[in-house]
Amino acid sequence: MPLRALLLDFNSYFASVEQQLRPELRGRPLGILPVVAETTCCIAASREAKRYGVRTGTSVADARRLCPDVVFVQARPAVYVEMHHKLMAIVDSVIAVGEVLSIDEVACDLTGSWQREEVIRELSRQVKQKLRAEAGEILTCSIGIGPNRFLAKTASNMQKPDGLTVIHEADLPDALYGLKLEDLNGIGRHMLERLNRYGIYSVEALCAASREQLRRVWGGVEGERYHDRLRGIEVVRPPSRRGSIGHSHVLPPHLRYGNGAWSVLSKLTQKAALRLRAEGYLASRMSIRVSWRRHDAWESTAKFTPMSDTLGFLRILAGLWAERPGQGRTGSEATPRPPLPSEGEGRGEGDGPKARWGEPTKVGVVLSGLAPAEQETLPLFADGTRSPGLDAAFDKVRRKFGNDALYFGGAFLAAHEAPMRIAFNHIPDAATESDGF
Ligand SMILES: [Mg+2]
Incomplete structure (x- = not known):
């Protein structure tokens, strides 16, 4: 070979x-x-x-x-x-x-x-x-x-x-024997635990395992692919299509309260929507994730008909945000109302759920269920939630005057926060991700 x-x-x-x-x-x-x-x-x-x-x-x-x-x-x-x-x-x-x-x-x-x-x-x-x-x-x-x-x-x-x-x-395979399992690409903490559960504790044991054994360990065809990769076979990758667009941001100390976190989320959402349109996609799912000082991260996801307009995503964001824990009211409220940027819990500390969760420390948003924009028929203003003309105007202004020139109000607190993040699998495009937004 x-x-x-x-x-x-x-x-x-x-x-x-x-x-x-x-x-x-x-x-x-x-x-x-x-x-x-x-x-x-x-x-x-x-x-x-x-x-x-x-x-x-x-x-x-x-x-x-x-x-x-x-x-x-x-x-x-x-x-x-x-x-x-x-x-x-x-x-x-x-x-x-x-x-x-x-x-x-x-x-x-x-x-x-x-x-x-x-x-x-x-x-x-x-x-x-x-x-x-x-x-x-x-x-x-x-x-x-x-x-x-x-x-x-x-x-x-x-x-x-x-x-x-x-x-x-x-x-092969001797060249690999000096490595630990976790040195190999694709073997993270969880996969290491799985391998151990199946009695595989070394690269030698991994290389000695049969295709069928690895299929069981991985729980599917990915195990067979791994078996082939270890032997030098070039595994044909499924046609790569972007699966999601997401941004996350560690909150600076002065934004570690409800409205501060909300404004960063709003900004990250506007940024993700901009990138979604720049890359020619529609999204049909949106997830938000909030990490808290005294509690595990909380996540929530919404599904909807494919779209790419910023205002639509901000409405969905408001709905997801209203479900967050640690805001001092019970989850039994029948119809949680999206918070307005001008209200919310402020900075006050107190007893109850909020004290248990602590303040938000990191927020993230992911748009997924992506499909190329030209493959969908976009209902223009059919239900009053689509605003492609508005978005096109927004994108144009931002391209001309910079990404901080224009944004929906919810993000104003965070106008200079959430600078461009670099995910390890994504190279930011300088045109859509100038520093500051
Ligand atoms: Mg490196």
Whole structure:
């Protein structure tokens, strides 16, 4: 089986960008935070901080405990996106980028002479050298090459930082035996528990398991696909169509109350609707998620006929928001009324449900059930809830004057909050996600 895939992954990307641009941070353990607050978590860590065990998801308190010298830096999403485009142009000038997988990861399909190890190794060296010369020596990457993308990704994880690793079919499965199960792509905490329940505790055991066994572990055909991927077979991915558009935001301390959370949710919803239309989709489901200081996150979902208009989504948001817990009234109220932005619980503390849940700390909204806009017949103002003309005007103003130029009132408290978030599987488009909205 030839070498068919290359995967390039930038090392500790957010932290490395900061260290590249701010020399005073080089060599220091950094924790990148979404907002500067004691209750938040690191969204990234520099290689120096990783040596102390600080990683994505480590809380500020734990990071301090693990590494007393840690330096916290507030994330600058717009800067990381700008650097992403610069880096991608450099990589693309040497090896044609096949697919951008996330802000710090790209894949390239190998064909022809590029499938020869000496050729693709030489190209990889050229990429690294050009990145060093044109972007800077701190922004290193690890490159993995293998018979399929899964193994290329695995290879890229084997040597960090600044790695270049090739896995050949002939090296399998032994080449994988040095890894832990959770080092493999697609094996998170839950899958690890499942594997353990089926008696699989090592990569050796995983590789020895039959297709049928893995089908049982995964509970479906995905287990068979995993079996094939481990053997270098390029599993045909189902045609990729975006499944959802979502944004979430850790609330800064001054918005950790009802109306503050509501205004951020409103803004995130308007932003998701804008992106939905920019990408040509309609959505038929909307979910919101609210995390609380003293309670597990709460989620609620609404289903509706496919649409893309902002006002419609804001109406649904208001309905979902009215069901939230911890607002000091019982859930037995017959018809919860959407709160107006000018009312709500204010900042007052008290007894009852609110005291039990604590204040909201993070909010998120996801639009799903997506379908291409041209495949649906859009009822124009049929039930008074569609406003495509209004949205088109909104989108036009925002494109011309910036995303903060115009927004529906509910978001006014959060006009300068909820800056562009970077999900690891989504590269923000600078046109629809300028910083600040
Ligand atoms: Mg990376």
